[in-house]
Amino acid sequence: MRIVIVEDNVLLAEGLRHLLTSSGHEVVAWVEDADAFVAAVAEHRPDVSIVDVRLPPTFHDEGIHAALRVRRARPGAPILVLSQYVEETYAGELLSDGHGGVGYLLKDRVARVEEFLDALQRVAAGGTAMDPEVIAQLLTRSHDPLAALTAREREVLQLMAQGYANGEIAGKLVITERAVHKHVGNIFAKIDLPPSDSGHRRVLAVLAYLG
Amino acid sequence: MTLGGTFRRLRDAAVYSATSLATGLACLLAIPVLLLSGVLCLLQVGVYLLPPQLRWLGRWTDFERRRAGKRLGRTIPGHEVRPRRLPELLAERSTRRDLHWLPAGGFLGTLHGLAGFALTLLPLGALFSAGFWWVFPAGEPATVAGVPLDSWGAALGFGLPQALVVTVLAVVLLPKVADGSAKISARLLARSERDELSERVETLQVSRAGAVDAHGAELRRIERDLHDGTQARLVSIAMRLGLAERELDRDPQAVATLLAEARTGAEDAMTELRGVLRTMYPPILADRGLEGALSAVAARSVVPVELSIGELDEIAAPIEAAAYFVVTEALTNVAKHSGAASVQVTVTRDVDVLLAEVVDDGCGGVDEALGTGVSGMRRRLAALDGTLKVTSPLGGPTRILLEVSCGS
Numbered sequence: 335m336r337i338v339i340v341e342d343n344v345l346l347a348e349g350l351r352h353l354l355t356s357s358g359h360e361v362v363a364w365v366e367d368a369d370a371f372v373a374a375v376a377e378h379r380p381d382v383s384i385v386d387v388r389l390p391p392t393f394h395d396e397g398i399h400a401a402l403r404v405r406r407a408r409p410g411a412p413i414l415v416l417s418q419y420v421e422e423t424y425a426g427e428l429l430s431d432g433h434g435g436v437g438y439l440l441k442d443r444v445a446r447v448e449e450f451l452d453a454l455q456r457v458a459a460g461g462t463a464m465d466p467e468v469i470a471q472l473l474t475r476s477h478d479p480l481a482a483l484t485a486r487e488r489e490v491l492q493l494m495a496q497g498y499a500n501g502e503i504a505g506k507l508v509i510t511e512r513a514v515h516k517h518v519g520n521i522f523a524k525i526d527l528p529p530s531d532s533g534h535r536r537v538l539a540v541l542a543y544l545g
Numbered sequence: 546m547t548l549g550g551t552f553r554r555l556r557d558a559a560v561y562s563a564t565s566l567a568t569g570l571a572c573l574l575a576i577p578v579l580l581l582s583g584v585l586c587l588l589q590v591g592v593y594l595l596p597p598q599l600r601w602l603g604r605w606t607d608f609e610r611r612r613a614g615k616r617l618g619r620t621i622p623g624h625e626v627r628p629r630r631l632p633e634l635l636a637e638r639s640t641r642r643d644l645h646w647l648p649a650g651g652f653l654g655t656l657h658g659l660a661g662f663a664l665t666l667l668p669l670g671a672l673f674s675a676g677f678w679w680v681f682p683a684g685e686p687a688t689v690a691g692v693p694l695d696s697w698g699a700a701l702g703f704g705l706p707q708a709l710v711v712t713v714l715a716v717v718l719l720p721k722v723a724d725g726s727a728k729i730s731a732r733l734l735a736r737s738e739r740d741e742l743s744e745r746v747e748t749l750q751v752s753r754a755g756a757v758d759a760h761g762a763e764l765r766r767i768e769r770d771l772h773d774g775t776q777a778r779l780v781s782i783a784m785r786l787g788l789a790e791r792e793l794d795r796d797p798q799a800v801a802t803l804l805a806e807a808r809t810g811a812e813d814a815m816t817e818l819r820g821v822l823r824t825m826y827p828p829i830l831a832d833r834g835l836e837g838a839l840s841a842v843a844a845r846s847v848v849p850v851e852l853s854i855g856e857l858d859e860i861a862a863p864i865e866a867a868a869y870f871v872v873t874e875a876l877t878n879v880a881k882h883s884g885a886a887s888v889q890v891t892v893t894r895d896v897d898v899l900l901a902e903v904v905d906d907g908c909g910g911v912d913e914a915l916g917t918g919v920s921g922m923r924r925r926l927a928a929l930d931g932t933l934k935v936t937s938p939l940g941g942p943t944r945i946l947l948e949v950s951c952g953s
Binding site for chain 1: 831
């Protein structure tokens with residue numbers, strides 16, 4: 335894949351570039367701030383961009399604003415946002431435009447290379463990758479309506495909210511895809527959501543419900 | 546000025562004088578009682594007798610403060626929470642003010658009361674002797690300046706003018722005397738500017754010491770967390786990487802295990818570091834300011850929050866962090882203990898005072914002695930010279946009000 339990296343910390347940017355190129359991807363641009371990011375996306379039209387939340391000049395949440403700016407100009411442009419900490423508010427903002435191709439992960443997740451590349455792949459393909467911690471924040475909050483779910487259904491819901499497809503969920507939980515399909519059906523029925531198979535729409539439905 | 550107005554003014558002044566007479570006499574009685582208890586301190590008994598008396602005196606002077614304040618159209622701040630033990634009571638400036646006032650209240654109050662009494666009765670007496678001169682026995686008639694009032698002529702010629710003069714005197718003097726008495730009480734019972742400054746310095750010294758303590762404790766905590774947690778984990782990661790390097794040629798399986806362990810260790814270290822950073826200064830506060838951070842907290846709350854935030858402008862980081870901490874802690878408590886169905890969080894700024902209020906519709910009955918939550922909030926605020934008011938009657942609602950100065 336052709337990838338743009340937006341990261342002002344040289345150490346992290348080098349690490350990412352190394353990780354990506356050694357996995358067979360191409361880093362077409364490495365930029366350090368929001369304006370350069372917008373320009374780089376316009377110039378290179380990457381398959382996916384990896385953006386740090388904290389960017390110059392203020393080192394607050396420019397990454398989020400930059401991602402939203404890019405996606406206003408190019409709806410659906412796949413962007414994976416990396417952060418030292420996650421905040422469900424930010425996840426909500428990133429997902430708010432209703433297009434797929436959004437990821438929001440803790441920087442720590444880069445350590446699990448395969449899972450990280452997997453998430454990147456998913457985002458590039460128009461899917462969603464939400465950090466388990468965001469989902470955890472959402473789940474602790476609205477636990478009551480979820481009381482009807484079984485423990486297994488909760489596990490499935492968490493993975494679904496992170497953006498995994500049924501097949502991947504089956505692999506992670508070591509159960510058959512048919513079983514996952516059944517659980518998903520039950521979950522949607524119990525929490526009264528219209529069933530959906532398309533990846534990011536499924537995540538949106540779940541997050542909208544949890545939010 | 547209307548007749549009704551004049552009458553009301555006179556009535557108020559007369560009531561004030563009468564009350565002064567009563568309190569004045571009571572003061573005169575209280576002085577020997579207090580003196581006796583003071584002397585009994587030598588025999589230890591007084592140590593137990595005095596505190597209730599002093600607290601009672603405090604309630605009494607508070608009544609006097611309200612009374613004088615009302616007359617003068619201002620408020621005279623009274624006692625706050627009183628200590629129970631004698632040395633602490635005596636250390637209070639307000640107690641000393643009470644004792645200082647006592648003799649003045651006794652003598653001047655009694656005098657003022659008597660004067661008021663006289664000023665009220667004289668016109669009535671004069672009017673009576675002018676109108677009813679014929680009631681007096683013929684042998685000893687009422688007299689005005691030596692002239693006996695023994696005919697209508699004398700009554701109208703001398704008695705009536707005298708009654709008029711005395712009435713005018715009463716109308717003019719009665720309120721003035723009451724005002725004067727109220728002013729003396731107010732001067733003795735209100736905090737002088739010097740007292741106010743000294744008390745301010747005392748609280749500032751205490752809160753500054755608290756701030757230094759709190760800051761020191763915070764630094765030690767962060768040091769301990771980083772030292773015991775993150776640093777130890779990094780050492781263990783480095784050790785595993787070193788081992789893996791050595792095993793590289795001999796045992797690839799062992800290397801894989803060591804590397805996996807090193808990675809898990811790094812992940813744990815990052816999680817822990819995030820925790821430490823969050824307690825130092827919540828990142829969302831840095832990103833979005835108090836308003837954004839509180840919106841995020843409100844959105845995350847289990848109990849639905851109605852959040853309203855006024856114009857806040859620039860607020861110093863420690864104050865933002867403290868306000869954020871207090872509101873977050875309060876909402877956690879609401880969720881855990883109150884059984885509330887909704888909470889209102891209101892944050893406003895009044896010139897240079899930041900006000901944050903958390904009101905729930907739960908069961909109330911917060912006992913500060915039981916939990917550490919409220920005392921933690923107080924400590925955090927004390928370091929910034931802020932205050933926290935908690936009202937939580939059994940049956941609710943619980944109301945927590947934070948006030949902290951954010952002026953530059």
